[in-house]
Amino acid sequence: MTALLKMQGITKAFPGVKALDNVSLTVNTGEIHALVGENGAGKSTLMKVLSGIYPAGSYIGDIVYDGQPAKLAGIADSEKLGIIIIHQELALVPLLSIAENLFIGNEIAKAGVINWPEVYQRTEVLLKKVGLDEKPATSLGKIGVGKQQLVEIAKALAKDVRLLILDEPTAALQENDSQNLLQLLLELKLHGITSILISHKLNEIRQVADRITVLRDGATVSTLDCHAEHISEDQIVKDMVGRDLSQRYPDHQRQPTDVLMKVKNWNVWHPELSDRQVIREVSFTVRRGEVVGIAGLMGSGRTELAMSLFGKSYGRKISGDIAIGGKAVQCDSVDQAIAAGMAYCTEDRKEMGLILDETIVNNITLANLAAVAHKGVLNNAEEQKVAERFRRAMNIRTPNVFQRVLNLSGGNQQKVVLSKWLFADPQVLILDEPTRGIDVGAKFEIYAIMNELAREGRGVVMISSEMPELLGMCDRIYVMCEGQFVGELDAAEASQERIMSMIVKE
Amino acid sequence: MSQADQENVHPVTPVYLGRYLLSHLREYGLLFALIAIMLFFQVMTDGTLLKSVNITNLFLQNSYIIIMALGMLIVIVAGHIDLSVGSVMGFIGAFSAVLIVQWELPVALAIPLCLALGALIGAAQGYWVAYWQIPSFIVTLAGMLIFRGASLWLLEGQSVGPFPKEFQALSTGFIPDFMSPGFRDGLLALFEVRRINAGALVVGVASALVVVWLNLRKRQQNVRYGIEEEPTGFFVARNMIVAGALLFVVFKLATFRGLPNVLVTMAVLTVIYAFITERTTIGRRIYAVGGNEKAAKLSGIKTERLTFLAFTNMGMLAALAGLIFAARLNTATPKAGFAVELDVIAAVFIGGASMAGGVGQIIGAVVGAFIMGVMNNGMSIMGIGIDYQQIIKGLVLLAAVVFDVYNKRKRG
Ligand SMILES: Nc1ncnc2c1ncn2[C@@H]1O[C@H](COP(=O)(O)OP(=O)(O)OP(=O)(O)O)[C@@H](O)[C@H]1O
Ligand SMILES: [Mg+2]
Numbered sequence: 001m002t003a004l005l006k007m008q009g010i011t012k013a014f015p016g017v018k019a020l021d022n023v024s025l026t027v028n029t030g031e032i033h034a035l036v037g038e039n040g041a042g043k044s045t046l047m048k049v050l051s052g053i054y055p056a057g058s059y060i061g062d063i064v065y066d067g068q069p070a071k072l073a074g075i076a077d078s079e080k081l082g083i084i085i086i087h088q089e090l091a092l093v094p095l096l097s098i099a100e101n102l103f104i105g106n107e108i109a110k111a112g113v114i115n116w117p118e119v120y121q122r123t124e125v126l127l128k129k130v131g132l133d134e135k136p137a138t139s140l141g142k143i144g145v146g147k148q149q150l151v152e153i154a155k156a157l158a159k160d161v162r163l164l165i166l167d168e169p170t171a172a173l174q175e176n177d178s179q180n181l182l183q184l185l186l187e188l189k190l191h192g193i194t195s196i197l198i199s200h201k202l203n204e205i206r207q208v209a210d211r212i213t214v215l216r217d218g219a220t221v222s223t224l225d226c227h228a229e230h231i232s233e234d235q236i237v238k239d240m241v242g243r244d245l246s247q248r249y250p251d252h253q254r255q256p257t258d259v260l261m262k263v264k265n266w267n268v269w270h271p272e273l274s275d276r277q278v279i280r281e282v283s284f285t286v287r288r289g290e291v292v293g294i295a296g297l298m299g300s301g302r303t304e305l306a307m308s309l310f311g312k313s314y315g316r317k318i319s320g321d322i323a324i325g326g327k328a329v330q331c332d333s334v335d336q337a338i339a340a341g342m343a344y345c346t347e348d349r350k351e352m353g354l355i356l357d358e359t360i361v362n363n364i365t366l367a368n369l370a371a372v373a374h375k376g377v378l379n380n381a382e383e384q385k386v387a388e389r390f391r392r393a394m395n396i397r398t399p400n401v402f403q404r405v406l407n408l409s410g411g412n413q414q415k416v417v418l419s420k421w422l423f424a425d426p427q428v429l430i431l432d433e434p435t436r437g438i439d440v441g442a443k444f445e446i447y448a449i450m451n452e453l454a455r456e457g458r459g460v461v462m463i464s465s466e467m468p469e470l471l472g473m474c475d476r477i478y479v480m481c482e483g484q485f486v487g488e489l490d491a492a493e494a495s496q497e498r499i500m501s502m503i504v505k506e
Numbered sequence: 507m508s509q510a511d512q513e514n515v516h517p518v519t520p521v522y523l524g525r526y527l528l529s530h531l532r533e534y535g536l537l538f539a540l541i542a543i544m545l546f547f548q549v550m551t552d553g554t555l556l557k558s559v560n561i562t563n564l565f566l567q568n569s570y571i572i573i574m575a576l577g578m579l580i581v582i583v584a585g586h587i588d589l590s591v592g593s594v595m596g597f598i599g600a601f602s603a604v605l606i607v608q609w610e611l612p613v614a615l616a617i618p619l620c621l622a623l624g625a626l627i628g629a630a631q632g633y634w635v636a637y638w639q640i641p642s643f644i645v646t647l648a649g650m651l652i653f654r655g656a657s658l659w660l661l662e663g664q665s666v667g668p669f670p671k672e673f674q675a676l677s678t679g680f681i682p683d684f685m686s687p688g689f690r691d692g693l694l695a696l697f698e699v700r701r702i703n704a705g706a707l708v709v710g711v712a713s714a715l716v717v718v719w720l721n722l723r724k725r726q727q728n729v730r731y732g733i734e735e736e737p738t739g740f741f742v743a744r745n746m747i748v749a750g751a752l753l754f755v756v757f758k759l760a761t762f763r764g765l766p767n768v769l770v771t772m773a774v775l776t777v778i779y780a781f782i783t784e785r786t787t788i789g790r791r792i793y794a795v796g797g798n799e800k801a802a803k804l805s806g807i808k809t810e811r812l813t814f815l816a817f818t819n820m821g822m823l824a825a826l827a828g829l830i831f832a833a834r835l836n837t838a839t840p841k842a843g844f845a846v847e848l849d850v851i852a853a854v855f856i857g858g859a860s861m862a863g864g865v866g867q868i869i870g871a872v873v874g875a876f877i878m879g880v881m882n883n884g885m886s887i888m889g890i891g892i893d894y895q896q897i898i899k900g901l902v903l904l905a906a907v908v909f910d911v912y913n914k915r916k917r918g
Contacts, residue, residue: 311806
């Protein structure tokens, strides 16, 4: 095995934070190398160094690529070497077609005039390579996230990739889409493409990785060889968090009492397509002290349901009744919904959850400013106390609570969104993919918080695409398919197979 | 991680000082730029710029820009823009002339009427932007045309004036000396000047003390939170410069005719708006709306209403500016306010606001307006033609924004 890439002694500091401290990483030619670590361990930062986003000179250390020292001044340089990064957040243009997206910035053109026949032809070849059955002219916004992810990879292939970096590619994907993607990685490996895979889903990593490098607090902890020995998930976790974490779900003894929220005959129509009904006759209940799950495939309408309930933030022609604590409540706007005791923690933290340019403090208090203000005048000291409290409770990694949220790692951003809604002190908390992009340790913390909320007599609704987590945390699970509830299972009788069969039957 | 030790101890080495200065170039830059520009023109105009008369003039000439910059900052922070302010200002000036000069309404009645009409105009534009989601650029571009035409129509193409004395006082009046003559005589002897407005001096010293005290309090708070980065030397120097400049300006004013009424109006408004934007829930929400409208909305913020209010407020301030401008010229002309929106918008961007919304500070906008004002004034004294003036102002605006973007990149 020859090393394709050697990163040595990489140190990168931001004001107040040493994101990387003398990190070394060696990636062999033709392997799938997994990079794991807690939120904020420095994985994304290391990859940004590698891809030239943080140019040579802005960090200390050496990169040797293909036996040559590499000084990368920008993305263009790394792409020239065949290093292509696919970011935690996709970088595609929804309004353009698949073909256009594939060749953005890399157009097949003569003297600036695009050669469309060739574009389409090459697109078809590339789409076949990644196993995506879509027309090149389909606009990207019309296909699901899973397929968009494949488009990203096709885009990398279009650039003659040698080293493919994927930063949490499956975080937003459904189980089977994830499997597709992993299979594709294995296939690319056969074609000699080396990849670096960042993920918090350890089962996936065990499935495809040849070697695993674990980062903790900005330093390399270990590199595990998956072929030399049998590596268990617990072992990886131990290296990641620095201690044994035998349990994935905290113990819970829940005794749900009376009905807290009741939704009856909820109907929602698409905001633009007037003939499309998105939610059809959905009814459900949440009891005090209960964690209720909503299972379903991507696009089954779970987020749309939650958002339409939350002050009609989605859809048109909404009808149906909501009662909280036995009283019918009017929820025509978000502030009414919050006043009625609801909170909705979005799945899309960057677009809809956070003000990225603002500080952690300002984000946490945003949904409940009245609690830190007197007659409309903010009490900054009180705000800071609140933020400190959540920083400690949620273990948000940051030098101080006055950091801009933009500078936090993905998982820590998620914790800020959660803190915001916990501070709003809701009766019913709807969590939409609350553990997306969150490391195992932090997941455990979030589950513990959900338990705590239930213990206090609140209701928690969890929307998740990760079935094990639904099964591990919920008292009851509703199964959703194409805008309808197609089944309801008690924790005791629920299993992955039963949920899937309910979905498939529809 | 070595976070903890980086956080609290700052080795005061030249390297650290240099790095600190670099990473805060923007904040210091604005102050330095203002000082540098003033010194430059002071030299180029052979000392005319900082003469008592001229400093007084600077305030009289620029007050209406500064007042509108306050409202524009809020509009821009909320993620919008208002191109109509120049026209609205001119229109309200014309309207006041009709009310006061032609219909002979009492000034005390006409002023609130004009402010209300301004607010109404702002509300009418804000309505389309907020509740119909029509881009503010287009709505206010329409407003700019409409109210330019409306002023022409109202004045029938003529200048209307003059205004009664009490209306003129809005702009050209001065605060009378409220200190005892004995105290004044003492000051006259102390400073060896021919005349002095003791009250103005007292107000000036008091406000310098308040500014320093506020900065000190802020610093203490930051130290308590463990986020103070500014080295002590810098803090002292910055405060000395600011307080010194304030005292200098007030002394100059006091030895001329005292504090102009507009200066007081402007200062009070600046304090009020700085307070609203920095310390109140409504201010915080405006930043949130500009920073990420969807997230703000999903946090229960009534984004439409805030946008609507931002434009209403802008309309009212444009009306106030219109009154002040008319009072200073002592006539309402159809040309009043022509292209003023550009100066106002430029001032806000020079002051560090971001076109994308969510970023910007009142004090930055005010300093930005002063930079524009000093340049206008200095170049006029030097006798530079309006052609070169425009070019130079354009370059300064571009430089300020490029500087911003460059800084942001370096930090990212
Ligand atoms: N531009 C920046 N400015 C300041 N701090 C930053 C910046 N970018 C990253 N950091 C900090 O560097 C550390 C590492 O962040 P990074 O994004 O690499 O983590 P990660 O391992 O990818 O985490 P996650 O699993 O949550 O995505 C974090 O503490 C983060 O707050
Ligand atoms: Mg990351």
